[in-house]
Each structure stands twice: as structure tokens, then as C-alpha cells.
Amino acid sequence: MHSIxxxxxxxxxxxxxxxxxxxxxxxxxxxxTAVTQVEAGNRSVSTLELTKLAECxxxxxxxxxxxxxxxxGEGVLIALHRTVPGLEQSGGVREQVDRCVALCREGVVLExxxxxxxxIGPPVYDMRAPRTVGEAVTQAxxxxxxxxxxxxxxxxxxSDVSELIGSQGIWASGLELPDHMSGLFLRHPSxxxxxxxxxSHPRGRKRFSYAHEYAHALLDREGTVSVSSxxxxxxxxxxxxxxxxxAFLMPRxxxxxxxxxxxxxxxxxxxxTIFDAATGGCIETEFRPPVGSQKITYKDVALVAHHFGxxxxxxxxxxxxxxxxxxxxxxxxxxxxxxxxxxxxxxxxLDELEEPEQRRYWDRGLRSEIAHLAIEAYRREExxxxxxxxxxxxxxxxxxxxxxLAEVAHEG
Numbered sequence: 001m002h003s004i005x006x007x008x009x010x011x012x013x014x015x016x017x018x019x020x021x022x023x024x025x026x027x028x029x030x031x032x033t034a035v036t037q038v039e040a041g042n043r044s045v046s047t048l049e050l051t052k053l054a055e056c057x058x059x060x061x062x063x064x065x066x067x068x069x070x071x072x073g074e075g076v077l078i079a080l081h082r083t084v085p086g087l088e089q090s091g092g093v094r095e096q097v098d099r100c101v102a103l104c105r106e107g108v109v110l111e112x113x114x115x116x117x118x119x120i121g122p123p124v125y126d127m128r129a130p131r132t133v134g135e136a137v138t139q140a141x142x143x144x145x146x147x148x149x150x151x152x153x154x155x156x157x158x159s160d161v162s163e164l165i166g167s168q169g170i171w172a173s174g175l176e177l178p179d180h181m182s183g184l185f186l187r188h189p190s191x192x193x194x195x196x197x198x199x200s201h202p203r204g205r206k207r208f209s210y211a212h213e214y215a216h217a218l219l220d221r222e223g224t225v226s227v228s229s230x231x232x233x234x235x236x237x238x239x240x241x242x243x244x245x246x247a248f249l250m251p252r253x254x255x256x257x258x259x260x261x262x263x264x265x266x267x268x269x270x271x272x273t274i275f276d277a278a279t280g281g282c283i284e285t286e287f288r289p290p291v292g293s294q295k296i297t298y299k300d301v302a303l304v305a306h307h308f309g310x311x312x313x314x315x316x317x318x319x320x321x322x323x324x325x326x327x328x329x330x331x332x333x334x335x336x337x338x339x340x341x342x343x344x345x346x347x348x349x350l351d352e353l354e355e356p357e358q359r360r361y362w363d364r365g366l367r368s369e370i371a372h373l374a375i376e377a378y379r380r381e382e383x384x385x386x387x388x389x390x391x392x393x394x395x396x397x398x399x400x401x402x403x404x405l406a407e408v409a410h411e412g
Contacts, residue, residue, distance in 0.1 A: 004041035009064045011039040012222060013057040015129035027056050058232055076188035077101055080225050096175040097184075097196070100363065102394060103170040103370050104191035104354040109371035113382040119169035119192040123150075125218050130236045137321075137334030139244030141252075143218060148251060155254035157308045161210040162365050165195055170217055171369070172205060174362035183209040185216040185226040193217055199362040204311035211245035217245075250308045250318045258307050262300055265324060270285025296325050299334055307347050313336045367395050371402065380405040 005029045006411035014024055021039075025032040028049055045053070054061045077098060081375055130136035148154065151164070158164055162172040171194040177184075182205070183197040195217065198207040209228070216226045220237060238357055257267030274283045295318065305315035313334070320330045345366070377383045383391075386408055392399030 001093055006045070006064055007039045007041040009223075010053060010057075011046075012129065013053075013059050013064070014039075014238070015322065017057050017234075018131060018133075019056070024053070028052055029403055044364065058235070070265055076186055076191055076224060080184070080186065092174055093178060097177075099394070100173050100175055100196055100366065101186070101191060101194070103173075103363075103366055104186075104194045106374060106391060106394060107171060107366075107370050108190065108192055110370070110377050110383075113377050114373065114380065121170055121193040122147075122168040122218055124221055127219055130240055133236065133239055136236045136240035137243045140215070140240045141247050143215070144244050144247035145250065147218065155251045155257060157254065158207075158249060160308075161207045161214075161249070165210060165214055165217075166365055166369065168217075169193065170195055171366055172215075173197075173366035174212065176200050176362075180231070181215045181227060181229040183228045185213045185220070185228075186224065187221050188224055193221075202311065204305070204309060207309055208245050208249065208311070211248045212241045214248070215241035215244035231354070246314065246318045246321070249310055250304070250315065252322060254308070255304065255318065255322060255324070258304050259296075259300070259324065262303065264296055296329065296333070298333055298336035298340045299343045302344050305340070306344055312340050358386060367397070371395055371397070374402070375406045375409050379409045381410075 002028055014021070021035040022032045025035045028035070030049075034043060038045055050061055050064070054064070059282055075169040080097065080101070108119070125146070127139050127143070130139055154163070162174075165172040169191065169192070173195075174197050177196075177198040177200070179198075182201065183195065186194040186196070195210060197206055197213060199206060201209065212228055213226075216228075216237075219240070220226055228238060228241070233242075301312060301316050301319065304314045304319065308315065310318075316325070316330060316333055316337075319325045320327070325333065370391070374383070374388055374395075378385075378388045385403065388403055389399040392402040393401070
């Protein structure tokens with residue numbers, strides 16, 4: 001079997017894993033030129049070779065045919081269940097995923113009925129697949145800064161990440177997923193762009209997952225389904241998405257501002273050269289903060305985490321990546337995570353970051369968007385009473401109440 005599309009997907013999977021063509025050729029037991037020809041669509045791939053490639057790239061074999069699935073008109077759910085083996089065995093999980101996809105599809109249909117412009121989502125940033133972890137992190141930092149600049153949000157903490165994502169034309173919702181999965185990014189003509197995250201995780205981690213999947217929306221729109229899980233966490237594109245989430249939620253300048261407000265983050269020695277107007281020369285000055293005053297403690301990490309709405313660990317790793325704490329200090333601070341939680345609790349600042357959201361809030365944003373569209377479509381007589389009641393069932397809200405609210409809107 002061979003095709004240009006298959007070759008492209010094989011190449012993208014190889015680059016995502018950070019592997020060279022030579023390394024893949026050695027794993028297959030073929031010349032490097034054979035891998036080159038396969039990726040160019042000029043050489044066929046045997047079933048055995050495709051099986052080895054899937055193992056090497058940590059992908060299911062069906063992953064390489066997702067584009068063909070979309071071209072043949074098969075639904076996003078088929079692609080999703082093929083990409084995530086075993087999902088169909090998890091009855092409750094599958095039901096939630098199918099329902100979220102159904103809501104997104106209803107939203108697209110209602111928007112078309114109302115004559116709204118198709119959702120195109122945020123801009124796609126043209127960045128090549130990273131070849132090293134360092135390149136992945138550098139790309140992520142640049143992307144996070146550019147996206148914050150585009151959204152005009154400066155260094156401010158994000159109050160509601162899912163709401164921000166929704167404002168960019170992406171359906172966003174939480175739902176129950178297997179614990180090893182943090183989120184999904186879906187792209188299909190029938191639903192547009194959609195981000196689904198594991199709402200059974202603590203809220204701080206869920207916010208991080210939203211930002212992680214948003215990186216895929218900005219960079220990785222080639223396939224129908226992108227899954228973020230323990231199984232593919234070593235992929236370079238996943239590392240890039242993680243680095244983006246950290247930089248997007250905790251911008252470098254914002255972290256520095258928080259540390260300064262805590263009287264931390266200053267250099268151990270600060271030198272200044274001041275022009276002397278009287279002599280035309282200069283005055284050399286040096287400032288040294290008190291010994292030990294700049295040491296970052298567990299309470300500082302906890303306050304940074306609270307400020308940006310992330311977990312203690314996420315805040316600590318960000319402080320480490322920005323060189324505010326050393327590897328040695330990081331190990332000690334990680335062991336004091338429990339004290340950080342107790343500190344915030346003592347001050348009445350320990351909110352839901354460490355706990356999962358209540359189930360009724362998981363998909364609140366997505367449901368409210370669809371409900372708004374449904375009432376507006378009924379008001380304009382684009383959908384019937386029966387259709388509105390059907391949508392009420394899909395939304396899992398009382399159809400009679402939805403109808404009465406729509407009737408009031410219809411009356412003006």
C-alpha cells in the first residue's frame with residue numbers, strides 16, 4: 001500500500017517522535033533511502049513494515065489513515081474510536097464523548113441556520129515539527145508570547161481558559177475520560193474545532209490541559225483526532241504543547257511581577273552605573289539584598305500557583321524553567337507541596353484548584369452556547385417546536401423550560 005497522504009502522515013509521526021530517517025530505517029532493517037521514498041509516496045509499505053512503524057511512532061495503524069477516513073466522509077466519531085483503542089469498551093466515557101461531539105455538530109447546524117459565518121478558529125502558526133526538546137520549548141515560548149500579544153492579554157492571569165478558547169471559535173468542554181488521558185483535540189467539517197479535556201482531573205490540571213490542547217489547535221490541524229495521554233507524552237509535539245501551556249498560563253513577565261510583589265526574584269547582586277552631571281563622569285553603585293531574602297519557599301510557589309490558577313507542581317516547574325529555582329531547590333520544594341496547600345488553606349485561598357469540578361459544571365460552557373443558538377433559531381422560526389424539544393434532550397435540560405424561554409424570546 002502506498003500513497004502521498006500516507007507518506008505525509010508517516011513523516012509527521014516520525015518528526016513528532018523526534019526520530020531521524022536513519023534511526024527508523026535501522027528499526028525496519030531497510031536502507032535510509034527506502035524511508036525517504038515511503039514518505040514521498042514513491043514506495044509501498046508492507047503490512048509488517050506498517051506494524052513496525054506504528055510501534056516505533058507509538059501510534060495505532062488506523063492513525064495513518066485518518067485523512068482517508070475524512071476524505072471518504074466517515075464521521076469524526078469513527079475516526080475518534082479508531083484512534084483511541086478501547087474507548088468503545090468504556091460505556092460511560094464513550095457516551096459522554098459521543099454526546100459532546102453531538103452537541104458540537106448541533107452547534108454547527110444551528111449557526112448555519114442563523115446565517116452565521118463558519119467558525120475558522122484561531123490562526124494556524126507555521127512552525128515545523130521540533131527536532132529536539134530544546135527546539136520544542138523555544139517554539140512554545142515564542143508561540144505563547146505571540147498568542148498573548150494577539151489576544152491583548154499581556155501578563156494577566158487567565159480567569160477562564162475554556163471561555164477564552166470558546167471566544168476563538170473552538171468548542172470547549174470537560175468530560176470524564178480514562179485517567180491516563182488528559183484531553184482531545186478534534187477537527188472535522190461536521191463539528192469544526194473542538195477541545196475536550198478530562199474534567200475528573202483537579203481544576204488546576206484541567207486548565208493546563210485546555211491550554212495544552214489549544215496549542216494543538218494553533219499548530220497541529222493536520223489530523224482529525226489528537227489525543228494527549230501518558231502513552232504519547234514523550235512525543236516532541238506533546239512536549240511542545242506542554243511547554244506552551246506553561247508559558248501561556250504563566251507568562252515570563254507575569255511570573256516576575258508576582259515574585260517582585262513578594263519581594264523575591266531579585267539578582268543576588270545588582271550593579272548600576274549613574275552619570276554624574278557635575279563631573280561628567282560616572283558613579284558606580286552596587287546593591288545586594290539581605291542574605292537569604294531571595295530564597296523561594298513553598299509558600300511562594302503556592303502563591304504563584306494560586307495567582308495563575310495552576311497546580312503547585314506546574315508553578316514549581318515553571319519557576320525552575322525560568323531559573324528562579326535550582327534543581328536542588330526544586331526537589332526540596334516538591335516535597336513540601338502539602339505545606340503549600342496548608343498555607344493557602346490557612347489564608348482562605350485554597351479554592352477548587354486541587355479538586356475536580358462538580359459534574360454539573362463540566363460542559364456548562366458548551367451547553368450554554370448551544371442553548372443560546374437553539375433559542376435564537378426558534379425565535380427566528382428556523383427550527384420547529386419539536387426540534388427545540390429534541391435539542392433540550394441532547395442538552396439534558398428540561399424541554400418545557402427551554403420552550404417557555406424560547407417563546408418569551410419569540411414574543412420579543
